[in-house]
Amino acid sequence: MLRPESPATIPECRAAIDRVDAALATLLERRAALAGTVQRLKPVGGFAGRDLARERALVARMAVRAPSLGAARLAPVMNAVIEAGLHLAEEQARHP
Numbered sequence: 001m002l003r004p005e006s007p008a009t010i011p012e013c014r015a016a017i018d019r020v021d022a023a024l025a026t027l028l029e030r031r032a033a034l035a036g037t038v039q040r041l042k043p044v045g046g047f048a049g050r051d052l053a054r055e056r057a058l059v060a061r062m063a064v065r066a067p068s069l070g071a072a073r074l075a076p077v078m079n080a081v082i083e084a085g086l087h088l089a090e091e092q093a094r095h096p
């Protein structure tokens with residue numbers, strides 16, 4: 001995890017945001033790889049095997065760690081993340 005910072009100027013804030021985005025990109029890449037492995041292991045992978053109950057549960061767990069955003073704001077973010085992973089997995093299944 002990145003250590004918390006309290007930047008005071010716009011350039012400092014933007015530099016701190018860029019550091020967070022770099023960490024997010026690394027985590028998103030790792031997440032997509034793990035979610036892709038799950039798609040290959042599930043009896044029905046990809047969009048056809050979507051598990052909305054699990055998606056709601058992971059959003060609820062994340063909301064505990066991100067209380068300002070809360071589940072309602074995290075849900076569309078994670079929906080986009082999950083769908084990006086499913087699109088990638090389906091593409092990789094078509095072109096291994």
Ligand SMILES: C=C(O[C@@H]1C=C(C(=O)O)C=C[C@H]1O)C(=O)O
Pocket residue numbers: 035038039049050051052054055058081082085
């Ligand atoms: C990864 C899975 O497949 C899908 C993708 C998910 C995800 O990216 O977190 C969650 C649930 C499923 O819709 C899974 O079933 O665990």
